[in-house]
Structures are given as C-alpha cells and as structure tokens.
Amino acid sequence: xxxxxxxxxxxVFALALSACGGGSGSGSSSDVVKVPTDPSKVSGTITVLTxxxxxxxxxxxxxxxxxxxxxxxxxxxxxxxxxxYEGDVKIRMNSKNYGDVLSIPNSVPLKQYxxxxxxxxxxxxxxxxxxxxDHATVGSLVYGIANIGTANGFVYNKAVWQQAGVTTWPTxxxxxxxxxxxxxxxxxxxxxxxxxxxxxxxxxxxxxxxSPSCDPAANDKLAGTKxxxxxxxxxxxxxxxxxDTVHDKLSEADxxxxxxxxxxxxxxxxxxxxxxxxxxAVVQMQDAAKKARKNPDSIGFMxxxxxxxxxxxxxxxxxxxYAVNIHSKNxxxxxxxxxxxxxxxxxxxxxxxxxxxxxSPLPADLKPFQDAGVRLIHLTxxxxxxxxxxxxxxxxGINDQDYPQHIVDVARGAAGGDKDSVFKDxxxxxxxxxxxxx
Numbered sequence: 001x002x003x004x005x006x007x008x009x010x011x012v013f014a015l016a017l018s019a020c021g022g023g024s025g026s027g028s029s030s031d032v033v034k035v036p037t038d039p040s041k042v043s044g045t046i047t048v049l050t051x052x053x054x055x056x057x058x059x060x061x062x063x064x065x066x067x068x069x070x071x072x073x074x075x076x077x078x079x080x081x082x083x084x085y086e087g088d089v090k091i092r093m094n095s096k097n098y099g100d101v102l103s104i105p106n107s108v109p110l111k112q113y114x115x116x117x118x119x120x121x122x123x124x125x126x127x128x129x130x131x132x133x134d135h136a137t138v139g140s141l142v143y144g145i146a147n148i149g150t151a152n153g154f155v156y157n158k159a160v161w162q163q164a165g166v167t168t169w170p171t172x173x174x175x176x177x178x179x180x181x182x183x184x185x186x187x188x189x190x191x192x193x194x195x196x197x198x199x200x201x202x203x204x205x206x207x208x209x210x211s212p213s214c215d216p217a218a219n220d221k222l223a224g225t226k227x228x229x230x231x232x233x234x235x236x237x238x239x240x241x242x243x244d245t246v247h248d249k250l251s252e253a254d255x256x257x258x259x260x261x262x263x264x265x266x267x268x269x270x271x272x273x274x275x276x277x278x279x280x281a282v283v284q285m286q287d288a289a290k291k292a293r294k295n296p297d298s299i300g301f302m303x304x305x306x307x308x309x310x311x312x313x314x315x316x317x318x319x320x321x322y323a324v325n326i327h328s329k330n331x332x333x334x335x336x337x338x339x340x341x342x343x344x345x346x347x348x349x350x351x352x353x354x355x356x357x358x359x360s361p362l363p364a365d366l367k368p369f370q371d372a373g374v375r376l377i378h379l380t381x382x383x384x385x386x387x388x389x390x391x392x393x394x395x396x397g398i399n400d401q402d403y404p405q406h407i408v409d410v411a412r413g414a415a416g417g418d419k420d421s422v423f424k425d426x427x428x429x430x431x432x433x434x435x436x437x438x
Contacts, residue, residue: 032141033118033324033335043074044330046100046337049082049089051200051320054261054284056081064345068337071344075333083260086200086401096327100334103320104136104144106203106399109388113143117323118331120145120338130342130356132318134381144321147342148353150278151314151366151376152207152304155285159298160189160273169302169312169372173241176305180250183273192245193263193272196255196408199401201263204277206398207317208238210379211304214313220383223390226431229423236423237306239407242276243419246411255408264288268299280319282365283352301365303374312374316354386437394433396426 036042048061055061056079065077080099082088089105092098093116108116119141120126126142127133136144161167164183170176180191195201210218212234222228228235245251252258252272266272268289275281279301286296303312322342324334341347348355352363362370369376397403409415410422417425 031119032121033331034121035339036332036336039072039336040074042072042332042336044333045076045078046328046330046333047078047080048337049080049085049092049099049102051082051085051103053081053083064341064347067345068340071340072333072336075330075336077337083198084200086203096325098325100325100328100330101338102323102325104323107397109385109392110136111138111385111388113138113323114141114326116326117143118326118328118335119143120324120335129358131358131378132321132356135318135384136321136323137381144323145338145342146318146321146356148280148319148348148351149316149356150280150319150353151301151316151369152204152211152278153276153314153369154274154302154304155267155277155281156274156300156302157189157267157270157272157298158300159295160187160270161300163187164273170305171307171312173237173244173305176241177244177248177250180245180274181248184250187270187273189270190252190266190272191250192252192274193258193266194246194251194255194408195258195260195263195275196252196405197258198260199405201260201275201277202404202408203399203401205238205242205404207278207315208276208304209234210315210377211313212237212306212308214308214311214375214377216377217380217382218315219379219387220381222430223383223386223434226434227427228430229426235426238304239404239423240419241305242404243407243411243422246408247419255412265292268292268296269294270298278317278319279363279365280351280353283350301368303369312369312372313377314369314374316376316378318356319353389437390430390433393436394429396429 061079068077086105086107089098089102090107113136121142122140123133123137123142130145132146132149133142136142160183164186166179166182170179183189183191218234230236264284265288267275267285269292282299282301285299289296289299303314322338324331324338328334343357352365354362391398406415407422410417
C-alpha cells in the first residue's frame with residue numbers, strides 16, 4: 001500500500017509539472033533575477049523552505065537572518081522546516097505556494113526548472129563563481145545555486161569499528177559486509193541503519209553512482225544503457241550492497257521505527273555503527289556525540305567499498321540547489337537572501353562541507369580522503385535531461401525514496417521477490433522507457 005500511495009503522489013506531481021506553475025517553461029536573460037546592488041532599496045517578507053529542521057530548532061537560521069538584516073534591514077525572513085521535505089514540497093508545487101526561496105526537490109526534472117523557478121543568471125557568468133551550476137542549467141540560464149557540494153560515503157563510528165577489530169577501510173562490497181558481521185558479533189551496536197522511515201536519507205544511495213566505476217560519465221551513460229542493473233554495472237553494485245546489508249540482518253530490526261534526528265544520537269553514542277550519507281552529515285553526528293558527552297573524533301567518513309586501479313572514488317555532487325520561486329512577489333529580497341546565505345553566512349564552513357564558491361578550501365572532515373588518495377570525481381551532466389525523461393517514463397524514480405525503500409522491503413521479506421527479480425524488473429522498466437523517449 002505504501003508504494004501505491006507514493007506512486008499516486010508522484011503522478012499528481014507529474015501532472016503538475018505539465019499543467020501547473022505560471023512560468024512559460026523557458027526563460028530569457030531579461031527574466032534574470034539579479035543580486036540587488038542597493039540593499040537599502042530591497043524590502044518585503046520572504047519565506048524560506050528548508051529541510052534543515054535542526055537549524056530551525058536550534059536557532060541557527062534565526063541567527064543567520066539577524067546577520068542578514070544588518071545588510072538588508074527592510075527584509076523579513078521566515079523559515080519553514082519540513083521533516084519530509086521532498087514529499088511536502090512536491091505536494092506544495094501543485095500550487096504557487098511553495099515559499100519564496102527553496103531547495104529544489106530531487107524529483108523535479110531539469111527541463112522543468114524554468115516552469116517553477118526564476119533564472120538567476122547565465123551559465124557563462126555564474127560558473128565563474130560557483131561549482132555545480134551545470135546541474136541547474138537549462139539553455140544558457142541557471143535556475144539554482146548549491147550552497148555546498150558533498151562527497152559521498154559512509155559516516156561511521158570509528159570506536160565501534162575498532163572494537164570489532166576493523167581498522168582499515170573495506171575495499172570490496174563483500175569485505176564491507178564481513179566487517180558489518182564482525183560488528184554484529186563483537187559489539188552491541190547495530191551495524192547499519194537505513195533511516196527507512198524518514199525516507200529521504202535512503203535517496204543518497206543513488207549518489208553512489210559513479211563510485212564503483214570511478215566514471216564521471218556514469219550518469220550520462222544511463223541514457224544508452226539497456227540494463228543498468230546488470231552484473232558489473234554501478235547500480236547493480238550499489239543496490240546489491242544495500243540489499244545484502246538488509247537481507248543479511250545487518251541493519252535495524254524494524255525499519256518502520258527509524259528516526260532521522262535520533263539516528264544522529266545513536267551513531268554519535270556508538271549504538272549504531274554506520275550510515276550511507278554525504279560528507280555534510282559528519283558534523284551533525286559529531287555535534288550529537290558532543291551533546292551526549294562522547295568523543296566527536298570517533299565519527300569518521302569512509303568511501304564506498306570499491307576500488308578502480310587501486311583507488312577509492314567518491315562522487316562529489318551538489319547538495320540541494322537553492323532557487324527562487326517564479327511566483328514570488330519579492331524576488332529581489334529572495335535573491336538577496338540566496339546570495340548572502342551562500343556567500344556570507346559561513347554555513348558551508350560550519351557544516352564542514354565543500355563550499356560551492358570556487359577557490360574555497362576542502363573541509364577538515366575530508367582530510368582522510370586526501371591522505372588516502374581518494375579520487376573526488378564530478379559527474380558530467382551532458383545527458384541529464386534525457387536520463388530524467390527515461391527515469392520519469394520508467395516510473396522508477398532513481399532519485400526518489402520509494403525506489404530504495406522497495407529494495408529494503410524485498411530484502412527484509414516485507415515485499416515479494418528477491419534481488420534478481422527486483423533488478424530484472426528495474427532493467428525491463430528502464431529499457432522499455434528508453435523506447436518511448438524520443
């Protein structure tokens with residue numbers, strides 16, 4: 001029933017993509033919302049939608065707004081923190097009421113950006129200042145700017161892994177599974193935590209695409225690959241690891257009871273050992289360890305357990321890209337906040353994340369990656385729009401949470417089938433969809 005409900009929500013949103021939104025579907029340079037040159041002339045109240053509920057609750061965003069107001073005194077910034085960010089915003093986008101500034105949901109196809117978001121500048125100009133602009137470029141215009149880039153890997157409690165006798169990063173999926181089994185046998189910790197219930201953390205598994213093969217074109221190649229889940233393909237390697245982890249009972253006993261905020265405390269205190277997330281999560285786990293009076297230095301970050309030519313590879317992707325609602329009545333104020341937040345707030349540095357602003361140093365939490373020679377690769381974005389079309393036509397939703405949730409369900413016996421049947425079904429849906437996309 002859960003997958004049916006999610007599929008229905010996706011259908012509603014798909015209809016909205018074609019029928020709603022007041023944009024023309026294509027922008028021009030005359031529509032660009034530029035950074036205001038005179039802050040004293042910018043006024044209005046804006047609402048910022050955010051998935052960072054922790055920053056709403058602990059006052060971080062309120063402090064940022066106060067700092068912002070020293071430059072833009074006539075702008076009032078309000079925040080709405082959404083726990084189910086993807087699901088809630090997807091529904092809101094059936095109307096015009098989806099905030100003034102928002103993080104672009106993963107489920108919005110690139111070609112639809114001009115329908116929902118105001119252009120922020122030309123790719124030629126903005127790419128001089130920011131990384132990842134190609135991920136939000138339609139035509140020659142950029143519709144979203146990331147605050148941070150994030151390397152992908154496993155956030156883990158080093159003390160727990162060491163207690164299990166594991167002191168080096170696993171280099172193969174099987175070695176990773178063996179290490180989790182050692183953790184289960186020798187410690188009281190849950191080896192792996194899916195964060196199944198909140199859902200959105202599971203979408204990060206899709207960000208492993210490109211790591212096993214160390215191939216910057218891994219995503220683009222999906223456009224021409226008939227069976228992306230065939231043996232040896234990146235998606236097979238990645239999704240097999242998720243499936244096998246759950247199937248071998250190396251994850252929490254009841255995925256329906258997981259809780260994202262509590263998972264930080266559980267990992268920080270060593271009650272769970274490992275979670276697949278982005279490098280952005282390291283500082284949150286460290287903070288949780290500090291609050292519990294545990295050693296924050298016990299929180300580590302390791303790459304996906306696969307090597308190419310003797311090297312680990314971690315894909316660096318933009319985190320959520322920030323956009324201005326095309327329907328906003330205070331676009332200048334919205335653009336002012338977006339620009340200040342990315343360039344002046346210091347949020348990327350505080351999060352120990354890779355700033356999207358070119359020339360910024362790598363954060364301290366990635367020093368072990370540098371020391372180990374982990375290759376940080378950026379995926380090419382030449383065929384993203386086509387891949388998005390195929391994905392939509394296939395109804396798989398590579399970037400949606402119900403796809404990895406179904407893998408977890410089958411692996412734990414809550415849904416029919418096995419790993420081979422899941423992959424065969426995914427391959428058929430993908431290849432069939434390729435035949436329907438021009």
